[in-house]
Amino acid sequence: MAKVNNADRITREKQLFFINGTQIPGVQSIQINPNYGKTPIKYLGIDTVQYVPSGPQTSDINISSLLISNDQFIQYTGNLGFNGHILKTLDNAGDNYSFISGYCTNYNSRCSIGEIPQINVSVTAFGKAGRISALTEIPDLNAIQNNPSNLQLKVPGPGSIDINIDDFNTNRVLSYDLNIKTSRNPIYILGNRNPNAIELNFPIEMSCVFEVDLDEYAPLNSFTYPGTNITKTFTIRVKDYTTDANIVSYSLPNMTLMNESYNTNVDNNTSMSIEYQGFMARMV
Numbered sequence: 001m002a003k004v005n006n007a008d009r010i011t012r013e014k015q016l017f018f019i020n021g022t023q024i025p026g027v028q029s030i031q032i033n034p035n036y037g038k039t040p041i042k043y044l045g046i047d048t049v050q051y052v053p054s055g056p057q058t059s060d061i062n063i064s065s066l067l068i069s070n071d072q073f074i075q076y077t078g079n080l081g082f083n084g085h086i087l088k089t090l091d092n093a094g095d096n097y098s099f100i101s102g103y104c105t106n107y108n109s110r111c112s113i114g115e116i117p118q119i120n121v122s123v124t125a126f127g128k129a130g131r132i133s134a135l136t137e138i139p140d141l142n143a144i145q146n147n148p149s150n151l152q153l154k155v156p157g158p159g160s161i162d163i164n165i166d167d168f169n170t171n172r173v174l175s176y177d178l179n180i181k182t183s184r185n186p187i188y189i190l191g192n193r194n195p196n197a198i199e200l201n202f203p204i205e206m207s208c209v210f211e212v213d214l215d216e217y218a219p220l221n222s223f224t225y226p227g228t229n230i231t232k233t234f235t236i237r238v239k240d241y242t243t244d245a246n247i248v249s250y251s252l253p254n255m256t257l258m259n260e261s262y263n264t265n266v267d268n269n270t271s272m273s274i275e276y277q278g279f280m281a282r283m284v
Contacts, residue, residue, distance in 0.1 A: 015086055024065065034129045039051065063123065067117035067247065068156070084099050103184050108121070154243070156241055163176060164236075206252060208252060212271060214271060229257075235249060257275075258276060
């Protein structure tokens with residue numbers, strides 16, 4: 001049997017992920033898919049095909065991470081963009097896979113009983129993607145190479161997640177699933193390969209689904225809508241399970257009840273899935 005040469009493999013310990021010079025702990029997977037924007041050129045008199053750029057060259061990126069230590073992604077649901085770098089070692093930043101000018105287009109945070117909270121982020125990068133020059137194209141190189149090697153981890157547990165909603169005071173929350181859509185509008189002008197501006201489209205749509213183990217929850221009669229419109233403000237706070245130190249807090253104002261799904265069967269407790277939705281307008 002032939003021996004496997006492990007030196008040819010790139011394993012997880014050789015995949016350090018940085019955002020703007022800060023190493024991100026808890027990352028489970030990253031997918032980076034560049035769109036080269038190629039289109040074939042064909043015309044009479046030739047028997048070959050040439051390819052030329054047909055439009056903006058962007059990259060679609062999906063990042064999945066455990067919610068530990070802190071949430072480095074929630075700050076990018078606004079106007080800020082970021083650069084991302086995957087390095088094998090801190091000593092050789094030239095061996096990298098990077099993306100430039102990434103903007104979050106969807107943010108998701110979720111947790112259920114028996115799980116560590118997880119974040120899933122969709123990003124569109126409007127700059128380069130792939131191997132770039134460490135010296136000239138990684139502005140955070142000094143911060144990356146001086147990054148502390150021992151990250152102080154803060155890990156949440158089921159007992160360290162606080163959800164404050166009036167209706168759920170006497171009901172057990174089994175899970176939450178928070179989603180924030182942040183679509184972008186890049187503005188291009190002739191003569192410039194990169195966008196002149198990247199605008200955040202308003203209003204920002206937010207939704208959150210809770211599953212609760214029912215006790216005294218009073219569901220809405222479907223025929224009372226639209227005469228009755230239930231709006232709530234609630235907060236979700238994720239903390240370290242040993243110190244209660246805050247990891248991230250979500251405050252969602254003016255969320256409107258959209259759906260209630262009643263679930264019961266012979267093997268489990270009766271539960272209800274409750275969906276709220278809200279919109280954040282542009283701050284004038």
